[in-house]
Amino acid sequence: MATRKLTGEALAVELKSVTGHLFRDHARLRRALTHASARGSTGSDYERLEFLGDRVLGLVIADLLFNAYPDAAEGELSLRLNALVNAETLAEIAEEIGLPNLIHAGGEIRSMEGRKRVNLRADALESLIAALYLEGGIEAAQNFILRYWEPRSKALREARRDAKTALQEWGHQAAAATPIYAMESREGPDHDPVFTISVTIGEFEPGRGVGRSKREAEQAAATALLLREGVWEKKDVQ
Template identity: 45%
Template sequence: MAFSRRIGHEFARPDLLVHAVTHASISGPQRPDNQRLEFLGDRVLGLVMAEALLSADTGAREGQLAPRYNALVRKETCADVAREVGLGDVLRLGRSEMVSGGRRKEALLGDGMEAVIAAVHLDGGFDAARGLILRLWGPRIIAVETDARDAKTTLQEWAQARGQTPPVYVEVARTGPDHAPVFTVEVQLASGQSAQATAGAKRQAEQAAARSLLCQLEAEI
């Protein structure tokens, strides 16, 4: 299967992969969905990332490791990895999810990626799952110090430190079809500074707008 080659794991039990890509919208008594595998995959991913972070920075404190860990295992990151390996193309979805753009939905992609990790773990053992994760997440582990910076939290802390009210996020535009919307969000500070960003998910647009405004603020210092 082409998807197996893309992720670098040939399944001894292909049924596990079929199970991993089967969404609840098409499941049935003879066709279980991937939710149980998602549960397991989330835990496998967490353990691998915790080990990888400890090995990558032997002097880091827990307070430094936690945000890096969160950045690597959050659903948005899983969905990004899923897009890179074309997971959306092989998801087994019901008609309603297909019509509503389920192959591009962040939640479905993130859940599916976790289920695939579990399938590899059950098929080849923990070492196979670890190898898969380190291959697919590798560049992100290296760059995690930057990625771990939660822009919205950082911007809110910046405002509070200066006696300002929390930033306000306003959806200024929504374009594209209903099944694949594109959001433009503006973040505004009480002091008058603002920035806009566009993304395929509202949360991503908010984070991008916050990062853009932080860059502006840093340039003014």
């Protein structure tokens, strides 16, 4: 990650095309893209802005999903929101708009790989959102967020989700519990077995599924529970 040495004014011009806003407060913009490893004697970095940007992003995405899916249950909305505001999605968008090259960080930070690299990019993007909000209000922040997140929210509508993964994510939200799968029966000959599996999560009634393999039956059980609890709709199941 090679940081580009830009003046505050040049940085504002660089970001105008991707944010739709020409920043006037160059000091805040510089702070929004400064990691703690490079804050120097000023003591200014993006941590406080990151905190605010995370909340602004969450509000805008929640509003987007609330209106885009008027019949969706809270559990489904939570799953969709989590997919849109997780670090991987933010890092992907940061890369798309060329943000990594504009982050001011120490040499050891710029060379990070893996999860730490993803988090750095995600944090800087949240901080940029906060700077947008503070200078241009919710409208400026919302315009930027919708530009990059709304297409992704529509893509989620078409994506076939893995039922076991979806159930695990929802279970943590709804019951702070992990799904537990149990085989109830195995019937048929060895070359063509049929498995019946149940899944329980917290105090919710179990879901049951049947399949030619344990995995298929587990997916069916997870799907049944998600449908019954209103997390998924029938149209979500292909």
